[in-house]
Amino acid sequence: MADLVNKFLPNVVANWEGDNGFVVAIWQTLYMTFVSALFAGIIGIILGILLVVTADDGITPHKTFYTCLDKLVNLFRSIPFIILLAVIGPFTKLIVGQTIGPTGALVPLVIGTAPFFARQVQLALVEVDHGVIEAAEAIGLSPIKIIFRVYLREGLPELIRSGTLTIISLIGLTAMAGAVGGGGLGNMAISVGYQRFENDVTIVSMLFILVLVFVIQGLGDFAVRKLEH
Amino acid sequence: MAEQNGIIQLKDIDVTFHNEGKTIEAVKNVSINVNKGDVFGVIGYSGAGKSTLVRVINLLQKPTSGTVVVNDQNLTQLSAKDLRKARRNIGMIFQHFNLMNSLTVYGNVDFPLRDSGLSKAERKQKIDKLLDIVGLSDRAKNYPSQLSGGQKQRVAIARALANDPEILISDEATSALDPKTTTEILNLLGRLNEELGITIVIITHEMDAIKQVCNRVAVMENGELIEEGSLLSIFGNPKQQLTKDFVNTSTHIGSVLDEIRDSGIVDKLSGRLIELNYIGDSTNEPIVVELYKRFQVEANILFSNIERLQSTTVGIMLFALTGDDDKVEQAIQYLNSLKVNVKEISLKKEGE
Numbered sequence: 001m002a003d004l005v006n007k008f009l010p011n012v013v014a015n016w017e018g019d020n021g022f023v024v025a026i027w028q029t030l031y032m033t034f035v036s037a038l039f040a041g042i043i044g045i046i047l048g049i050l051l052v053v054t055a056d057d058g059i060t061p062h063k064t065f066y067t068c069l070d071k072l073v074n075l076f077r078s079i080p081f082i083i084l085l086a087v088i089g090p091f092t093k094l095i096v097g098q099t100i101g102p103t104g105a106l107v108p109l110v111i112g113t114a115p116f117f118a119r120q121v122q123l124a125l126v127e128v129d130h131g132v133i134e135a136a137e138a139i140g141l142s143p144i145k146i147i148f149r150v151y152l153r154e155g156l157p158e159l160i161r162s163g164t165l166t167i168i169s170l171i172g173l174t175a176m177a178g179a180v181g182g183g184g185l186g187n188m189a190i191s192v193g194y195q196r197f198e199n200d201v202t203i204v205s206m207l208f209i210l211v212l213v214f215v216i217q218g219l220g221d222f223a224v225r226k227l228e229h
Numbered sequence: 230m231a232e233q234n235g236i237i238q239l240k241d242i243d244v245t246f247h248n249e250g251k252t253i254e255a256v257k258n259v260s261i262n263v264n265k266g267d268v269f270g271v272i273g274y275s276g277a278g279k280s281t282l283v284r285v286i287n288l289l290q291k292p293t294s295g296t297v298v299v300n301d302q303n304l305t306q307l308s309a310k311d312l313r314k315a316r317r318n319i320g321m322i323f324q325h326f327n328l329m330n331s332l333t334v335y336g337n338v339d340f341p342l343r344d345s346g347l348s349k350a351e352r353k354q355k356i357d358k359l360l361d362i363v364g365l366s367d368r369a370k371n372y373p374s375q376l377s378g379g380q381k382q383r384v385a386i387a388r389a390l391a392n393d394p395e396i397l398i399s400d401e402a403t404s405a406l407d408p409k410t411t412t413e414i415l416n417l418l419g420r421l422n423e424e425l426g427i428t429i430v431i432i433t434h435e436m437d438a439i440k441q442v443c444n445r446v447a448v449m450e451n452g453e454l455i456e457e458g459s460l461l462s463i464f465g466n467p468k469q470q471l472t473k474d475f476v477n478t479s480t481h482i483g484s485v486l487d488e489i490r491d492s493g494i495v496d497k498l499s500g501r502l503i504e505l506n507y508i509g510d511s512t513n514e515p516i517v518v519e520l521y522k523r524f525q526v527e528a529n530i531l532f533s534n535i536e537r538l539q540s541t542t543v544g545i546m547l548f549a550l551t552g553d554d555d556k557v558e559q560a561i562q563y564l565n566s567l568k569v570n571v572k573e574i575s576l577k578k579e580g581e
Contacts, residue, residue: 131323132328135388138321139316142313153331229331229375
């Protein structure tokens with residue numbers, strides 16, 4: 001087994017350990033994915049809820065607020081991620097103190113993902129049966145309780161579905177951020193595998209990313225199956 | 230204002246929607262007074278504004294103008310917080326049940342109780358009692374997706390009753406159910422009215438639903454209240470065309486008349502077609518025999534529908550009177566002198 005690995009994946013073995021090795025790269029990718037997923041998740045859920053409740057047929061309609069937020073979300077979604085990385089450099093430095101490395105990638109990853117997730121949250125929550133919202137209003141629930149007890153509760157399976165989708169697309173973004181100085185498996189695949197013609201490194205990097213995607217998709221599907229009645 | 234002391238008082242309600250430059254007057258200047266203990270029916274075709282009107286009662290729909298007084302409280306003047314409190318006194322059930330799919334039957338009934346301040350054990354006791362009232366004690370652990378439509382509506386009723394409301398609003402609650410289940414749900418509502426003394430407002434487009442439980446009826450058309458009265462007066466003596474249509478559909482006399490006209494049976498009998506409406510005891514008088522004895526006029530009964538509404542008999546009869554012209558005339562005059570409504574029906578089809 002060890003011979004086979006040495007024979008077919010020589011560069012993977014050579015690049016396994018050390019500061020720029022695979023072990024570190026995997027951790028960097030996980031770090032970028034989950035830390036930015038946490039922040040983008042919180043921001044996205046808040047923005048998504050605000051979009052739903054302030055919409056015309058929401059529980060607390062507010063036309064001006066809705067229009068501004070709606071446009072803002074669209075604006076940030078429209079900026080290509082690789083350009084966003086460069087454009088918000090100074091802001092990134094202000095927040096986390098650095099623009100390179102996995103931590104430097106967090107800010108653009110959050111800003112690039114949160115609007116996308118906000119839209120997903122909005123789509124998930126408008127799917128919640130309007131009649132159930134009306135029933136909750138008739139029961140005498142306040143808007144804040146309707147958000148927590150009805151919207152988030154009834155929309156949970158759909159939220160998890162969008163969350164899964166968002167994390168998977170986030171993994172894609174970490175690869176992109178990695179390639180321009182963020183580290184992680186994306187960096188491994190491009191600056192080691194591609195640029196040094198060490199194809200086995202590129203392929204193994206890709207395989208690790210695929211495994212990560214499949215695991216997350218599987219967990220998401222499992223949770224949705226558990227929650228849906 | 231002496232007679233205006235109902236538990237629900239809607240006064241001069243207008244509801245106007247503005248949609249893409251178009252103005253829709255959904256409810257026009259409607260006043261309704263529902264007394265405590267009433268089962269008040271609002272009937273009308275879809276788009277008549279009845280759903281909008283009934284949503285005004287708990288202010289799910291804010292009226293453009295007019296006042297809403299429920300339990301001597303002017304709801305339009307309450308703060309958002311006080312309004313939410315007032316809403317707990319008004320239960321509501323819906324056409325599509327509107328249950329939480331993520332909660333079990335038990336959880337759905339518990340839903341309005343979470344802010345009630347009751348302990349968990351008190352809540353359980355109450356939920357068990359409510360599920361018993363609606364006959365679903367064995368379904369507590371099921372999810373709504375595992376229930377039939379009628380069972381879902383029972384859960385919704387238990388949920389609506391959780392905060393011991395004095396008023397229950399039923400918004401087309403039986404329209405999505407089959408006739409047998411409809412009857413069961415209406416019977417349940419009637420029982421709640423009798424046993425718990427809950428005032429019920431029912432909206433429907435089916436006269437049969439009204440007939441079964443309501444004691445008072447309002448008829449709506451194009452946002453206006455066109456007729457209102459006791460069930461017996463509406464059913465036995467409808468005044469507006471729409472009300473007559475609803476009653477005729479319910480007694481099937483409309484379709485029978487069409488058939489009679491098409492068949493030419495009255496011509497064959499060379500008689501005149503008479504419709505008779507009566508409420509109460511008149512039923513027992515042997516009218517047909519009397520007509521022959523007194524005027525030698527033969528009365529061929531072509532159609533008859535007798536119903537018991539609130540323990541009172543309401544009947545409708547169609548017959549062809551055959552005999553000498555002047556005798557038939559006398560017979561009709563005799564009928565007019567009885568406590569019945571007599572109407573001669575033209576044999577021409579409508580519109581001819």
